Amino acid sequence: MTGEEIVALSKKHTLFEWAAQSTVDPIPVARAKGIYFWTPEGRRFIDFNSQLMCVNIGHGDERVIRAIEQQAATLAYVNPTMATEPRARLAAKLADISPGDIEVFFFTNGGAESNEHAIRIARLVTGRQKILARYRSYHGASAGAITLTGDPRRWTSEPGMPGVVHVLDPYHGIERGWSSADESLAMLDEVIQLEGAHTIAAFILETVTGTNGVLVPPDGYLEGVRDLCTRHGILMICDEVMSGFGRTGEWFAVDHWKVVPDMITMAKGLTSAYVPLGAVGLRRPIADHFATNVFWGGMTYGSHPVACAAALAAIKVYEDDGLIENARRMGALMADLMTDLALRHPSVGAVRSIGLFGLIELVRDRATHAPLAPFGGSSREMAALAEFFRQEGLYTFVRWNTFFTNPPLCITEGEMREAFAIIDRGLEITDRAVN
Ligand SMILES: Cc1ncc(COP(=O)(O)O)c(C=O)c1O
DSSP, X not given: OOHHHHHHHHHHHOOOTTXXXXXXXXXXXXXXXXXXXXXXXXXXXXXXXXHHHTOTTOBOOHHHHHHHHHHHHHOXXXXXXXXXXXXXXHHHHHHHHSSTTEEEEEEESSHHHHHHHHHHHXXXXXXXXXXXXXXXXXXXXXXXXXXXXXXXXXXXXXXXXXXXXXXXXSBOOTTTOBOXXXXXXXXXXXHHHHHOGGGEEEEEEESSBOTXXXXXXXXXXXXXXXXXXXXXXXXXXXXXXXXXXXXXXXXXXXXXXXXXXXXXXXXXXXTTTXXXXXXXXXXXXXXXXXXXXXXXXOOXXXXXXXXXXXXXXXXXXXXXXXXXXXXXXXXXXXXXXXXXXXXXXXXXXEEEEETXXXXXXXXXXXXXXXBSSOTTOOOHHHHHHHHHHHHTTEEOOEETTEEEEOOOTTOOHHHHHHHHHHXXXXXXXXXXXXX
């Protein structure tokens, strides 16, 4: 099919995500390799967002493809109440690379399902109902996970699941700036007091917040959250669906602060999105609760053998190719290139990154930090920047007044500079909007 035919038929018979259907203009994609993908007509794009921050090892890796083929040929599926070798080996491998005593795993089909099960586990283990979550967060689109979500994607699904209480983040937007770790922790402590600690099962938070702004927590914040949760018997759930698997230059973002949450949720980079798979990782004492108590949870495709085999192969690629080290090395280069952009382009109001997890915030005014698009909205200039990136063959995620710099972890220095040369020219468009 031609690109035009693919788009027309897809638009006729499918719904596209998070959009009024008359406004969507999808890129038709036929194939992908490394950090690039191509349209059916052969137009090449740099994938500077690893699609949805998930193809961490890069596209088209033969080692993962072969593992999927072999597992599909040997045993494509069994009822998840049975045990398989890929399930056993993957869980043991995850226990090796996960922090502390997180060594028991429940396999799901993605991020939202992982978060749904994490809060279910927290409620079963603690016997409490309430869940704290943060406003600047995304935890998935299913009924419970969208209620946990703090950003505007939640609004049309309210009132949602009962018992969720949102708290403020250390970051308050480009105009208000950051609270210190101590200020944020004091606010959290007060909310816990007012809600009643004994009613709160868990606090779920993205270790490094993803779509809401690549928000790297101030030092001391995660350690303080850990202390507060421990003190009050509240389970700490770190959502590492986006920040896990090398994205930040460590296996998991919590490793930067040496914090061990009670549960970690993961997906995306777990298989590098070659096939869907998510997981909840539990500390041993949490898992032990289910030795004699029923674990009330399960799905038809849980612990899917093909997905577990894909994850094992993907994890081996991270290791064999030193991708986490490369994320650190290329992350340092990316941070330098971002700082350079901030110095030369008046529309760049803030740059943030950790490893290869990065974001640029654009402003209309460097003194007031007025954002180039409103909270939850867009603007003529942001749309023009997105269009420029598309014309120039750079795919990335443009959202509100921000855009992301999240390439696959296999990126080389040459490829990084190629992408930043396009970004550099694109920012001339947004610079013209600055007062
Ligand atoms: C931090 C975080 N949690 C959860 C999810 C939901 O994952 P999924 O789309 O696989 O359900 C996402 C997806 O972007 C995410 O970024």
